[in-house]
Amino acid sequence: VQNVLARRAWPIRLHLVLFALALLAPLLFFSAMLTGHFIRTEHRTNERQLGSMASSIAASVDREIAGMISTLKALSNSPSLQSGDFAAFYAQAQLTLAPTVRNAVLMDMTGKQLVNTRVPWGTPLPVTARDRSTFPPIVARSQGPHVSDLFIGTVSKQPLISVSVPVFRGDTVAYALVMSLEPKQLLPVFRQSQLPAGWHA
Numbered sequence: 001v002q003n004v005l006a007r008r009a010w011p012i013r014l015h016l017v018l019f020a021l022a023l024l025a026p027l028l029f030f031s032a033m034l035t036g037h038f039i040r041t042e043h044r045t046n047e048r049q050l051g052s053m054a055s056s057i058a059a060s061v062d063r064e065i066a067g068m069i070s071t072l073k074a075l076s077n078s079p080s081l082q083s084g085d086f087a088a089f090y091a092q093a094q095l096t097l098a099p100t101v102r103n104a105v106l107m108d109m110t111g112k113q114l115v116n117t118r119v120p121w122g123t124p125l126p127v128t129a130r131d132r133s134t135f136p137p138i139v140a141r142s143q144g145p146h147v148s149d150l151f152i153g154t155v156s157k158q159p160l161i162s163v164s165v166p167v168f169r170g171d172t173v174a175y176a177l178v179m180s181l182e183p184k185q186l187l188p189v190f191r192q193s194q195l196p197a198g199w200h201a
Contacts, residue, residue, distance in 0.1 A: 136176040139166040
């Protein structure tokens with residue numbers, strides 16, 4: 001009988017291993033719980049930080065566009081536009097936009113460019129299918145500002161974003177006044193966002 005019991009008895013080493021596991025199991029479980037909680041907390045913190053930064057950058061871009069709209073609205077009230085003196089308006093627009101390094105285009109409802117401060121006065125100006133199908137009709141319908149998607153400029157041949165406002169004659173939208181913005185001109189807005197090291201906007 002003693003031989004049978006001896007054969008069935010577990011080795012002392014196995015007892016020690018089981019005892020160690022019994023001691024470590026709660027500790028390992030608690031460590032796993034803490035690690036999971038830390039990861040979830042870190043994830044929520046990063047989400048909040050990302051949301052805050054995205055909102056800040058979006059607000060900065062909105063302020064940039066709002067400034068463009070304000071400038072365009074001021075130009076749209078120019079007496080030279082009401083009188084049809086486009087040469088005088090060209091000179092006024094160039095003077096107004098000189099500090100901004102931006103350009104303005106005045107086009108009629110067919111998309112024909114009447115004034116473009118990017119080129120010297122008197123330069124023949126184009127009609128583009130994109131302008132004809134977007135900016136003038138949209139501002140005529142909405143009778144308010146419009147911000148375009150990215151497109152290739154007809155004259156500049158460069159990627160541009162445009163902000164357009166309607167120019168009224170009485171109650172009728174007679175023209176669309178468009179200010180173009182090169183995407184690289186938004187880089188200072190992104191650089192001012194003070195992102196953490198390794199983050200990119």
